[in-house]
Amino acid sequence: MKEGYRRVLLKLSGEALMGDLSFGIDPDVMDRIAGEVQELSQLGKEIGIVIGGGNFFRGLSGIQQGIDRASADYMGMLSTVLNSLALQSSLERKGVSTRVLSAIEMRALAEPYIRRRAVRHLEKGRVVIFAAGTGNPYFTTDTAAALRAMEIGAEVVLKATKVDGIYSDDPKKNKNATRYVQLTYGEVLEKRLKVMDATAVSLCMDNNLPIIVFDLTEDRNIVRVVQGEELGTLVR
Numbered sequence: 001m002k003e004g005y006r007r008v009l010l011k012l013s014g015e016a017l018m019g020d021l022s023f024g025i026d027p028d029v030m031d032r033i034a035g036e037v038q039e040l041s042q043l044g045k046e047i048g049i050v051i052g053g054g055n056f057f058r059g060l061s062g063i064q065q066g067i068d069r070a071s072a073d074y075m076g077m078l079s080t081v082l083n084s085l086a087l088q089s090s091l092e093r094k095g096v097s098t099r100v101l102s103a104i105e106m107r108a109l110a111e112p113y114i115r116r117r118a119v120r121h122l123e124k125g126r127v128v129i130f131a132a133g134t135g136n137p138y139f140t141t142d143t144a145a146a147l148r149a150m151e152i153g154a155e156v157v158l159k160a161t162k163v164d165g166i167y168s169d170d171p172k173k174n175k176n177a178t179r180y181v182q183l184t185y186g187e188v189l190e191k192r193l194k195v196m197d198a199t200a201v202s203l204c205m206d207n208n209l210p211i212i213v214f215d216l217t218e219d220r221n222i223v224r225v226v227q228g229e230e231l232g233t234l235v236r
């Protein structure tokens with residue numbers, strides 16, 4: 001077993017924050033996640049977090065309602081800001097020092113994203129939450145996670161989601177799909193495995209940044225994966 005990571009980029013699924021609800025944030029799920037991040041922060045781990053927005057709004061659902069693509073994507077990015085502020089609040093209730101840095105300027109509620117500030121916050125032991133994705137339409141929060149991970153010098157992208165790894169097919173649709181323990185970036189792209197978008201995988205591939213896809217719904221998995229336990233699927 002490895003001794004664990006020192007600086008990580010944790011990508012939290014927005015959809016997983018719903019728990020059993022059909023929309024929004026289940027406070028118990030949020031509280032559990034915040035507790036795990038608190039534990040890691042107390043161990044001296046440096047943690048950057050990107051949260052998805054699927055529990056509120058995705059660009060693609062806006063398009064289906066007749067909203068133009070760029071506007072729908074900005075709405076999606078705003079939904080990640082809602083999640084970021086909720087996580088910040090949960091963490092601060094537990095005494096964890098945090099900063100939200102937003103890729104879209106909204107100075108009344110978050111710092112603007114400045115790479116060097118993000119790194120400084122991490123060095124000071126603050127948990128940094130990156131809000132508003134990349135700040136650009138036509139992207140996803142998976143790509144934002146890969147981008148921010150590289151910018152802050154994270155050792156790994158930890159994609160915490162609703163499935164326990166990468167499967168040969170979508171396990172929510174195909175019960176015969178089988179799980180991979182390890183894959184290369186090329187295999188994920190060639191097999192068109194949809195768990196993470198191709199832009200994010202390509203970015204990680206070009207910069208040799210490992211990705212671990214693991215189950216966020218399982219208690220203590222965030223702590224276990226950051227401490228080096230082999231969970232889910234490793235892509236490198």
Ligand SMILES: Nc1ncnc2c1ncn2[C@@H]1O[C@H](COP(=O)(O)OP(=O)(O)OP(=O)(O)O)[C@@H](O)[C@H]1O
Nearest residue numbers: 013014015052054161166167169170172193194195
């Ligand atoms: N080959 C595959 N292996 C594993 N999961 C897959 C695969 N293909 C599709 N999926 C689906 O991908 C989903 C995870 O990716 P998705 O981008 O939807 O969620 P997320 O990024 O975790 O959530 P959000 O966008 O809300 O932040 C899983 O819930 C699973 O149903």
Ligand SMILES: O=c1ccn([C@@H]2O[C@H](COP(=O)(O)O)[C@@H](O)[C@H]2O)c(=O)[nH]1
Nearest residue numbers: 052053059073076077133134139140141
């Ligand atoms: O860089 C980005 C990140 C996100 N979006 C939009 O936000 C929603 C929610 O993000 P998920 O990654 O799907 O959770 C996404 O559907 C996009 O519409 C974006 O445009 N740019």
